[in-house]
Amino acid sequence: MRSGRSMQDNPAVFDTEGDYDWTTWFNIDHPGGKGDYEQLDAIRFYYRARVCESPRALEARTTDWIPARRTGERVHAEPAVGFWCINSEQPEGKSCSNYAVRFLCPRDTKPETQGTWGQWSDWTPCPAQCGQVAAQVRSRTCTTQSRQCNGLKMESRQCKGPICPGCSLQCAIGKANTDCSACMCEDHTVLGSVRRAGSLPAPGAAILLSGTSPKLLTLSDHNGHFRVPRICPNGNTTLLIKLQGHRPQEIVMPLSSEPTTVLHVKLERAKNLYVQKNPESKARRKGQTAAFCCKVTGSPEPDEYQWFHNGTLLAKSVHHYDERLVLRNLSMAQAGEYYCRATNENGAIKSKPATLSVIDQAEPSCNPNPESHMIRLPHDCFQNQSNSFYYDVGRCPIETCSGQLDNGIRCKDSISFCCGVSKMEERQITCQGYQLPTMVVTQCGCKKCVEIKTIVRGHALAADTGEPLRFGHIYMDGARISRTGYKGTFSIQVPTDTERLVLTFVDNMQKFVNTTKVLLFNNKGGAVYHEIKLLRKKPPVTLSSIASNKLQLGEVQGEEPMAELEIPPNSFYKQNGEVFVGNVKASVTFMDPRDVSTAAAAQSDLNFVGTEGDTLPLRTYGMFSVDFRDEADGESLNAGKVKVRLDAAQVKMPEHLETMKLWSLNPETGLWEEEGQLRMEKTRRRKREERTFLVGNMEIRERRLFNLDVPENRRCYVKVRAFRSERYMSSEQVEGVVVTLINMEPTAGYSSNPRAWGRFDSVITGPNGACLPAFCDDQRADAYSAYVMANLGGEELEAVASAPKLNPNIIGVPQPYLNKLNYRRTDHDDLRIKKTAFSINIAKPSPNAAEEANGPIYPVEKLKECEEAPFNAPHFRFSRVEGDRYDYNTVPFNEDDPMSWTEDYLSWWPKPTEYRACFIKVKLNSPHELNVRSRNMGGTHPRTVGQLYGLRDTRSIRDRDQSSVSAVCLEFKCSGMLYDQDRVDRTLVKVIPQGSCKRESVNSMLQEYLVNHLPLAVNNDTNEFTMLAPLDPLGHNYGIYTVTDQDPRTAKEIALGRCFDGTSDGTSRVMKSNEGVALIFTCGDKEVTRQSVFQQLQNAPGRAIMGTTRPGRGNRRQRGDSSATLRNSQRRSTRNPNSRSPATRRSS
Template sequence: MRQVTEWTSWFNIDHPGGNGDFERLEAIRFYYRERVCARPASIEARTTEWVKADETGEVVHYSPNKGFWCINKEQPEGRICSNYHIRFQCPIEANWTDWGRWSECSVTCGNGHILRRRSCIRTPERRTCVGRTVEVQKCGRAPCTVCQHVCAVGHVNEECNGCICDQHVLLGTVHSADGVPISRSRIATEDQPHMILTMSDESGAFKIPGVCANSNARVLIEGAKFVPSLFRAVQNGTESSVVKAVLERAGQYHNGTLLDAKNEETLLLKELKYWQGGEYQCKVTNGFGSIKSVPATLTVLAKGQSNCNSEPLNHLIKLPGNCFQKATNSFYYNVGKCPNSKCAGDLNFDLRCKDSTSYCCAVKQMKLAEIMCQGYTLPVKVVASCGCKKCLEPKVLIRGRAVAADNGEPLRFGKIFVGNERVGLTGYKGTFTIQVPHETERLVVQFIDRMNKFVDTVKVFPFDRKSGAMYFEVKLLRKSKPIEVDSTKGITIPLGEMEGEDTVGKLEIAPNSFHRSNGESYSGKVKASVTFLDPRNITLASTASSDLNFVDEEGDILPLRTYGMFSADFREELSNEILEASSVTIYLDTASVKMPEHVEKMRLWSLNPSTGFWEEESLFHVEKRKRNKREERTFLIGNMEIRERRLFNLDVPEARRCYVKVRAYMSEKFLPGEQLEGIVVTLINLEPLPGYTANPRAWGRFDSVITGPNGACLPAFCDAARPDAYTAYVTAALGPEELEAAASSPKMNPNIIGVSQPFLGKLDYRRTDHDDEQLKKTAFKINLAKPNANNIDETNGPIYAYQNVRDCEDAPVSANHFRFYKVEKDKYEYNVVPFEENDLTSWTGDYLSWWPNPQEFRACYIKVKVNGPLEVMVRSRNSGNTHPETMGQLYGIRDVRSVRDMINHNISAACLEFKCGGMLFDQSSVDRTLVMVVPQGNCRRTGINNLLQEYLLRHPPLAVNNDTAAFSMLAPVDPLGHNYGIYTVTDQNPRLAKEIAIGRCFDGTSDGFSREMKVDLGNALTFSCQEKHVTRQSLFQRIQNSPADALMEIGAEMRRQAQIRPAQSRIVAYPSGQRSRRARIVNRNIRRSGFPRQ
């Protein structure tokens, strides 16, 4: 009889890096225990390009009992193993494993029993084995002697292994780490874990009679969704412990391959070889799931070899517009830079995972060079050599404001938690500052409103350790107005009430379901507030908590797609104390689920505020209910308990994923050398209304990524069958400033957008002002079409399949990508000591450094008002003055164009940066920077702020101000405010300090922020600039048009220069209107020349 078999799914747990590709059966079983049978009948191996292993020409090994392996060393010269995936053929049957060993006799004396077990291996799960899983036999020992156990208190139990105190009771309570009581927890003792003694009640309390006070009993407690934990009983006291999981299995991985199982808690690598370099990761597992560590990268170097090359890398800086370099045929100059990579530490006698002091490849020596410009030379410091120096580790801060999404009301004095630790409060205007702990990879922050106006909000903030600080605007969802409920009666609360739309679902709370946090039942009036975050309202997407991710059974972080979030807040009417609800039913209308495959996958999730991950709460089942006599609605129904102040979510896991490539630039020229790092790019997944791709029905999830040196790759849902099945709304911001997207109208230009045709047409790129020029230009919308691997036009970005994330991250700037740019017209910055403000590790300690302190960046701006019809360029030239090391030497130049007033077009103003006065990098003495402010044009100074002038007079020395076309001062050391027209901000991030200072300067206040220039507020200087009118032709034009007249003018000019008085011209009185034409031309030209009439 032929045995019936079936193939498993395909497995690909390793990649061909390192020694080769190893798809071992043992490792596959570790990952996927339930998918592989005990004894596979056959095996099939193919490459990821679907080529059979036997047809690749590579040397491979495989068998059903061991799996598959391909070794790079065995391949022909110049080739390595392909990337293979395999599957096994398993019999469709149920078989018993071999019997295990007999157990020890159950008793040490007298008559007992022994047993042995076997397991049923069944494929598929619906098959069963015939027979018993356990066999029992009698065993006999010597007759039992009289029990010798002696009890100081109480009497001996029947097993003669403990004491019983009939008058004593062990009392206890079971709570979660958040203090919430856990009911129906199973209670047992450590030595008899399967004998359940009691269960906790609604308040989490339990009691075990007969336990003696001096026994130091260890109690085993097991609750649903919690790890079983042991606690020791304490006499006359209460025990409060944090539950810790007992790990059953641990595994280490090298480049995705499971290492030898003998490596347990600590991975020790001896006598390192080059092939051992790469990524290492740890995975721990218990009966409740798995979790993976953040990958660690190991770089292996030969003894004595340094990974810091003394030769600097190329680094181009942009020069002023009159500094064209013939050698490079450009306005750029190579100043060099060091890679800032980690240097290997010294190998001491002890074993350690980290060096006590970290060293990085940084600038070792700089030299001064001069750049030839038109009419002047520009000094610059160039990197001469690199070397290992102590790493510069910037302090990473998260700054921002927490405000209401509807009207901008600030969260005043709200509590801020990182994990379970309270780290501070928000300010009166909702501002906050959080320092990121050094070892933190994922920053989860919870905002709690003490006034109960807003829903508790959990945010996962992305950050960049090189940039020092980030700024975020946290939008808060206002709580729904509470309704009065009688706890003895049932209540139904609708979810998702929108004008013109059906509700998404409803909550039903059974009568007498409310109770206090200690488990005591509550009867009386309840103030119930259920706030629903409706994904059909795209304006509320920014208020969503967390990043919509969960951890699956294998420890991988996977995305969710939301159909709505809600927060429930129940309180006693009189005391306002928080209440909990036990019997709650949630109904979700299937009509709101537009993708039919999502109905079966729908789950109810709750947000863990400490980790920021969503945890599964409940499954759903389908039920049909009458809405009225003619209409029947289908609901997904789930049961839940509301015991904590958690946010709940109606979500489905989504596997159709891609990555979207986005870059940010300094200007709309989109020059490759002017890419911006540290820009927060946010992608919101939208679900379109059927038939209307431009009108999104709802948002499904969002992700934020910070741009690096090669842009950013944002995860998103996508679809291969329908390009418009998923669409996305993408924005970019630097602190409070929004960047503009590449234009899509009046005509979609692939060279501007950054995506070539025909893929651009398939993605249907639209900037937000595409159909209405009055709308903002700070976002774009696209179709998320999964690229077709067989279409060459879709393999070069900007959308990449999920498995091709490495291609997205490493894509060259010439590959397709979407673009944002900063809206800065005619702005230029030059530092004598080059510094990248988005990478604080590029700071160099030099007397001429614009920023003297790498841990604290102070930005200074002066506001200049310009009276005149034109927007003019204003320059600040900053030089050393009072410090002996920098006296007379240039620090840098700043240029900015004035911004015209929105109403009065004859007035404009400029916020001009200058180098602050203060200590230089050696912190030895103060330098009052000599700042010269010069408008470029026909301008004269007409006013100086009185307070500023008085301050400068009282703090000598005083700069010379003889030139009325400019203004000079010695930079104030004090942080003056808007009353002086000076704006100073100090921060750990230079760009953030500058953005805040510019916002205050535009607003004309010391604590406000604006992007609209208020020209009449907070000015320091006033200039009047006139437009030059062209009243005279050039010499060349005059010679070309009228040679005789031009020569006459030249002769007259020469005589005037020689101070030769010309002969008196005869004045002939011509009758009016009868002068000759030639005479009129001569007289008109004489008047044009501007010479005095003789």
């Protein structure tokens, strides 16, 4: 109950002490018309003797005996005036209840003397609107303090508002109503029905007369039906239908001469606010203008936007913003982070922050001095000066800068500018017997950003057996955009400006549950690989729609079910809203978090939007997908009034019992939305102990995936870095690695052996690693634990070993914090298990422990410190398995970061949006595996002729059946246009086996092609092979394999798979030495004495400096044991052709 002076504000209303008695109850007015007026003057008119002159207090209740303060209605109360409730002051769609009042009066005791009253005050202004009636009051005070005054302290009188202007409403049918808001027809009636989402009946829907101030006409009954008299069927009158949780719908009355109009209304679920477009980071010079925009959708649409600068709300009266914020004449103080917050009646949402950099007019837009960037040199280029195989070529950090902009004020700049290379110079590096050219960055500047394409690709397969999702449909924003192939593979180009990639995988064969995933992608371009695990649908069971049914939810053998669904009789509905009678095929697939292997199949990213608009994490206690169908014709059925019961004994953290809720997944946004609360309920089973359940109500409609979750606010971040090798050098960090953290739930008492997973998160590594969100606890180190793993293009990276003893220097975390975190690699207790993950306790850093202040665990409020942590700050590490391949580019380029591409005639890849990979297959008749090099130089282009593009070194792979034969798939630079797209260059390629070898033969078709496409390279040296690379994409018949893709790694992977297989359309992970060969060399029996690139790098003096040698890992290939060599050589992943097969990793 709310009022300027309400019953809640008046303590006298409830004071019953002293010599006072309550009167009888009075109810002289009813809430029709303007409201309910139980005023003292009117009561005295009818019951003069029953009310005293000066009541001390009053009490009001509805005729249903509900106290006025609990009705939620806006009412007014004053003991000297009475009680009144005005309909126009109530919330939209509500009117006043019918109230009765009583007064607290003094008992009949006469005072010995009487006081004297002062003068009456003036009457208060009449608060009535035009055409309305209200009350004025005046008061007086008792001037004698020692004696009581008899009579009224306050009195009221009725007053009328001003005369309303004449009604100008013209009615073609009927006549205007009293407030001139609509035309009314006495002889016409509207009958209707309202159904909510899923075609279920909608009881309690509000039917209003639409207008500037909608007027409530009626509410729908328990079947969703309603009846409204006197509404004119004039083609103009509009009804507004409202129901909580649904989108309001307007219905225009159709023209009709019938006495009755029948309407059928189906409401759609209201859409929560969702940020479609976040503001973009910008760089400006002082005095310029910047605009930030955010686009938020929902139903209803946002009714207010707010903008924040560094967390402080900007005044709307000063900046005059809506969804767009314009900042003019920028000053240095306006630099920082900006984000928007949109709200409507259902909630709020915040955008991601954008950074505004303000640069002084005299400052350079970019730091002209390049930062250090070490590249690895060939095996015969050891540098005595640095005592290593590394050389600093410098690089420019990819940052937004202020370029030459036009005068338009835009949300997105018409041209994006980034800091990049403005000057390079050639340096000659001294190697063994030759000079190696390299391009070194000498100056950075502001340039147009490199144009990039962003790809997500992967493999969709069953979580249990690995069966591929064949020809499954892939949906984004409700529209089908692609499908999987026969082997479940997919590749999708991420649309420009996509902020959050939400894809739903649908199996047309109905084998698998529809699966919605939020897929990470690299904002810097390139491809990110994802493995989509799908839950297999449970075999359906038959239910009778007219009987009560229970379905158990639980998948762990020997454990009690996690939860159950209870479906009352007659709860199934057809899609048209009719009650379904018959047999139902019910398939309920439950993802049990007690089974750790199901974590990879979890849907979405377990996030929701809180009341303040922040995206917050959930911790799951189980997801279930529901599919109800008519047994006869397979029609999908909905269900209402379903109960879900969660066994409270399965919730091992007692604090979660109070916050458990039921959620459903929005497949378009990938966010979870609240369906309802769960309440505690105790039941007693026959011959069994009393059990406690968390019980909630749900309806199964258009959404079919549900979640039992609790919001969790104990959060931290874990710092992880990925490396190219076990040297763990800063210059060897790898970007684009997908690092995943799975939060584990402890058993009761916070045991160190977790019993269930609760949440997973993935982050892509950047130039400074990745910070993964995780649940943590500051009271007990083992309250939460987690598994962490890393993947690059399908290749699993290895974690640092934890046995036979912990080495803090290699793991990257100092003691004693490392012991507190209980670091364990997955093979800690069993060497047969893969080495590709580690587990830790997520112990929140203590503010009193200096050794815990700088990572690797950071509290949630220190995300920025985690992201910007220096390399020497503690962190966890993964490394790629060192392979048998080495790449050198004269113009350095990071294939994990397409934005690092540089415009130069000597760039290996001439276009950053299209990557063409070329491989040649070479067969070696030799008892040993040998290293083969391709030396790639300009061949016919005048700007590059004779200049080096780069080197490729690759180790051959022994044939599985012939011990004296091996083969290698060797990359070379494709011929074609250079970066300026002006003229082609036929790359001059030399294939050089590094040993005592002689060229035996050249593929006849390849030789014929080269002869027919002049010029022809000279091939006088039989120890090598030279060619001007073909312009055409030749195939396996020539021994040449060419693939073009938007991502360099993908292009190489596909080409390697074809080369291994020796076909133009197949793929293999096993080298087929005799298939699709271009060149054959015969090499001497004596193995080359000169160390290969891989031996030299492993034995390099620089390696000892890093202190990262590990027992058993220094020499991965035991040359002395031919059987071991054969065993390790037979299989090699084409996704990572340099790594050993998974079986080999487990046995190493």
